[in-house]
Amino acid sequence: MMIRRVSTNSCLSATAFGSFMKWSFNSSKFHGESLDSSVSPLLVPGVHVFHCPDVVGIVAKLSDCIAAKGGNILGYDVFVPENKNVFYSRSEFIFDPVKWPRRQMGEDFQTIAQKFNAMSSVVRVPSLDPKYKIALLLSKQDHCLVEMLHKWQDGKLPVDITCVISNHERAPNTHIMRFLQRHGISYHYLPTTDQNKIEEEILELVKDTDFLVLARYMQLLSGNFLKGYGKDVINIHHGLLPSFKGRSPAKQAFDAGVKLIGATTHFVTEELDSGPIIEQMVERVSHRDNLRSFVQKSEDLEKKCLMKAIKSYCELRVLPYGTQKTVVF
């Protein structure tokens, strides 16, 4: 149920021709320059991840597929776990979209995916494909949202923020509301009650997104919602899971007298704070920390941990592994 195959809806016929044709009409002969037109192609980067049952020959086929179209592999990660018959790879390559049109690339990898019965085959060309569309959900605490909005504004979060949804109302003259208004991002106040989590309304608002980010959204999303949405939902928890699930993990940690506190980003499942972990970060604490500094350190970690996880996800580094784990290249 993990990474959806986003490549299918990104078939821009972008025949981005680099305007790098050089014509040399005059007969001056520079050393090494031929008289006929030499074309310097504009190469664009692509990423491909592949997840299938393990057999001989996968890497050969994948790499040949890229090379045959003139693509140059710049990085390649392969992982086959011990005692498990699965194969994971992630390749970074550059290619000429003239020689290898975007649509053709999708088809070529799809052919190989079919051949190997792949559970997952996703190719992404960041400069051509539309950015991931995400919706951000939060409740009252907004430091995570603020961090994400600022990083997005700085171009460090390569996504399109479709909308922000919250079960807390925010006054229009607050920093967040003014920011969202300036950037044309809609804010939806959807109050929840114990009886009604208004999941249908949320589903309606987010149905066109590629994945969801819960940035301190304190409501539990039901199994129905997750099935209905069908795509990945990433949550940040300011505790080092599986310790301190649920509310106020910073306070739980403070009361427990631990010497290290942390944050965990993970995929959301029906069970609270229990889905496959993507990233974890820690920081030291001591007797000199009070509850306030526990909270402050947790929040700082949260922001970094969530950002890292989302970046990894967008770069196709995160893949499902077993029932409860992830491969993060």
Place this chain on the structure above:
Amino acid sequence: MIRRFSERASVFANNWILKSSASRFHGESLDSSVSPVLIPGVHVFHCQDAVGIVAKLSDCIAAKGGNILGYDVFVPENKNVFYSRSEFIFDPVKWPRNQVDKDFQNIAKTFGAMNSVVRVPSIDPKYKIALLLSKQDHCLVEMLHKWQDGKLPVDITCVISNHERASNTHIMRFLERHGIPYHYVSTTKENKREDEILELVKETDFLVLARYMQILSGNFLKGYGKDVINIHHGLLPSFKGGNPAKQAFDAGVKLIGATSHFVTEELDSGPIIEQMVESVSHRDNLRSFVQKSEDLEKKCLTKAIKSYCELRVLPYGTNKTVVF
């Protein structure tokens, strides 16, 4: 927690230097000039907070010619307790060891202290400890080697295990060479033989459980009355109990750790002294999870014991520690 060890240490350092020659070196007076040898001392204090504690403690040291080299004070927010740890050097001629005890004891009484411990490492006897383990012995081996290298300032009274070890193994030969007795005390579900263990360890200052897989009962802990330090190769409170490395592996965490803590009746739940982590990823298998956990365990336990011996660890509330 930390018991008062200073009562047993009334040994005098003999470090007089007498010069009786009449040669006149610049700066040297004719009469016998004594260059005192200053030795280090450590004092920890834990009492109800009040005005004037630091003044009294520091004055106590200065009045006897002691020089404070380091001072840590901690008073938690909203709590009426005071913790301090001072490192000082002093001349045991000017301030005899007995007197050091008495002087601090007076202040302890003045402030109704929960705890006042002074320790002079070069004079006081080393802490006597017993090490308990079951089958896994990497922690014990680490501690024995560090002890041999002089990095663990303790006297190892004995090693107790519920696993038998053949006499030609590394550990047994090591212990024999160093005259440390090994006691095989086999346990069953019905009989943990705690009375026998108590008898073996009653002269120790604290115990170290270095992968001892039996739970010590409340009776044992009360009977022993002194601190027991355990190492757990998981990041508590995650993964309590057996096989924390495997629990962590199955949980798909990206960080694993080890925790040293004081032992209470409840399994893996006592006040935490030290924690350490390391990154793991999908590339780690169970074997490397275990290997990384064991490496962390060894470092974490050694650090906790060193801190404890240096009087850095104090109880804080019901379930926490101050570690200076």
